[in-house]
Amino acid sequence: MRKKSEIAGKKQDTRFKPGQSGNPAGKPKGLRNRATLALEALLDGEAEELTRKAIELAKGGDMAALRLCLDRIVPPRKDRHVAFALPAMNAPVDAVKGLASIVAAVASGELTPSEASELTKLVEGYARVLETIDHEERLKALEGRINGNKS
Structure with a gap:
């Protein structure tokens, strides 16, 4: 069955072109959502009073208000740098040493679980990469031997 564009006598290329937006006349950069703008207009000038009320409720024992206030004061914890030296891993079997050092560090309290x-x-990811490289090198060596013997 033929497409409508083929029936009209021409074939259209409907694929995206590199560097070209799928909708060049789309939403302009920086345009804000209407709901967000409406909410900001409602809260305009009320933020200080609402904040003060939330603090008063938190001080009065309202757990939801307390959680809200603490979430704003103390942001959620993100990843932090872990100063921990892993042993050198040059072969997949060296991952055992790496994992053993991690287990020992947890046991001593140096690392959290x-x-x-x-x-x-x-x-584990690094060991998989090393294993893949090792398999590739061994495969090339076998292919070299097989191809070398056939000549």
């Missing part, structure tokens, strides 16, 4: 979990993922 969640930090250890993230480091373990890193070691």
